[in-house]
Amino acid sequence: MNKFASKSTPREKNNDPILRGDKISGDRYYSHDFMEKEWEYVWTQVWQIAGWASDIPEPNDFFVYKIRHEEIIVIRQEDMSVKAFYNVCPHRGNILVHVENGSLNSFKCTYHGWEFNGSGELKFAQDPDDFDGGNPCDRVKLKEVHCRTDLGFVWINLKEKPQPFEDALSPILEHLKPYQGEKFIRVLNLTAEVNCNWKVIHDNFNESYHLPTLHPELEVHIENSYKYSQFDMYENGHNRMLMPGHLPAKDGQNPDLVNFPLDEALKAWDLNPNDFQGNAQNTREAIQSQKKKLAKDRGFWHYEYLTDEQLTDYYHYTCFPNFTLTMTPDGFQLLRPQPHPTDPEKCHFEHWFMVPKMDRLSASSTFTGSDSTEQTADSGMAETPVGPRPLAPAEHEWVTYPEGSMGFVADQDISMAVGQQRGLKSRGFDDAILSRQESRVRRYHEVINDYIEGRR
Ligand code: FES
Numbered sequence: 001m002n003k004f005a006s007k008s009t010p011r012e013k014n015n016d017p018i019l020r021g022d023k024i025s026g027d028r029y030y031s032h033d034f035m036e037k038e039w040e041y042v043w044t045q046v047w048q049i050a051g052w053a054s055d056i057p058e059p060n061d062f063f064v065y066k067i068r069h070e071e072i073i074v075i076r077q078e079d080m081s082v083k084a085f086y087n088v089c090p091h092r093g094n095i096l097v098h099v100e101n102g103s104l105n106s107f108k109c110t111y112h113g114w115e116f117n118g119s120g121e122l123k124f125a126q127d128p129d130d131f132d133g134g135n136p137c138d139r140v141k142l143k144e145v146h147c148r149t150d151l152g153f154v155w156i157n158l159k160e161k162p163q164p165f166e167d168a169l170s171p172i173l174e175h176l177k178p179y180q181g182e183k184f185i186r187v188l189n190l191t192a193e194v195n196c197n198w199k200v201i202h203d204n205f206n207e208s209y210h211l212p213t214l215h216p217e218l219e220v221h222i223e224n225s226y227k228y229s230q231f232d233m234y235e236n237g238h239n240r241m242l243m244p245g246h247l248p249a250k251d252g253q254n255p256d257l258v259n260f261p262l263d264e265a266l267k268a269w270d271l272n273p274n275d276f277q278g279n280a281q282n283t284r285e286a287i288q289s290q291k292k293k294l295a296k297d298r299g300f301w302h303y304e305y306l307t308d309e310q311l312t313d314y315y316h317y318t319c320f321p322n323f324t325l326t327m328t329p330d331g332f333q334l335l336r337p338q339p340h341p342t343d344p345e346k347c348h349f350e351h352w353f354m355v356p357k358m359d360r361l362s363a364s365s366t367f368t369g370s371d372s373t374e375q376t377a378d379s380g381m382a383e384t385p386v387g388p389r390p391l392a393p394a395e396h397e398w399v400t401y402p403e404g405s406m407g408f409v410a411d412q413d414i415s416m417a418v419g420q421q422r423g424l425k426s427r428g429f430d431d432a433i434l435s436r437q438e439s440r441v442r443r444y445h446e447v448i449n450d451y452i453e454g455r456r
């Protein structure tokens, strides 16, 4: 095994933390005061994903990450490491870079012309002799931000002395390394402004109780009952759900029948769907065996460190403070509601999809339920939750909701989020009444309270 995957992803159930039962009141979703507390005690303290590392493959490549009113320039260095700086000229506070990304070997401020190199050092100042203390070039730098790369992402932390990265991301880093995300391509990079607080969306990903009502079509190929799924909550506020895939839901309408897209997934692995009509609960294990047999010859290198369960199932990580990573055998998804710069009743909802770099993406029909896998195989296209996309790094797209789509399932989630935001403001709402399977929602708000109230 390589150093990225010395251990397989564990499946052991983690002992549930004790919940205090903190009230989840509506004001958390609309109060400006609460929004500012989150800024001071959460956003400026935690490790967060700034971007996708292979977006900046060469020295001097950069992108700008925005979190509320802050802007961070993330730049690939000559030694291929990555550094991050506040996007602010230290002379008089002008914003330094006004584009989303690019490649520059110097950053020149448009106000008085100060010029910085990619390591943040001031290399040119107009009239250098006119400064008390002499030429500012040798002593002025852009203010640096802590920065790391892992799992394919660039991570930053705005705190002066942050919690060690590995501690903060435990156990996610260890759990997700076997997927080899750093070798994947981001083929989808969407953002939509949505009329709800960012936590409304993250709460939604912290429970699967809504699946039978809001996403009934998924039961054809995903187990959607809490009875057959596993939920884990970890010390740092990260949670996960292990949900069997590639079989119909046991308590659903047709637990023994093979329907689309499960039939396509079987065919893709040389299995005959008719052999499983009437005994469709066997599809998951049959596909696991076929994948183990055929994957290597088909060039599915990304299965190398995955367990049998990972060849069919959904490993769904809802991480603190606001990102969800849904790991499937042939791609993974980031869903992330970012807080709006000024309005607690809006957010910027991001949807990325990452797929393995392969010459030939064979039909697999695992995640998206699309019927276009036959077309995408060998065509230089990849399946994504919004349909086929070029198998190449994606440009950032703003989606206007609801005219545009963030993907079929994500659209269903958003449609509820907007109504929920309105209801949460009502005097008719007091506190959530949660089922046990929704404990991750309560837990998540309690971790936010821990930060705000000084327990973390
Ligand atoms: S503010 Fe940037 S050079 Fe003056």
Ligand SMILES: [Fe+2]
Residues within 6 Å of the ligand: 204, 210, 214, 215, 409, 413
């Ligand atoms: Fe959903």
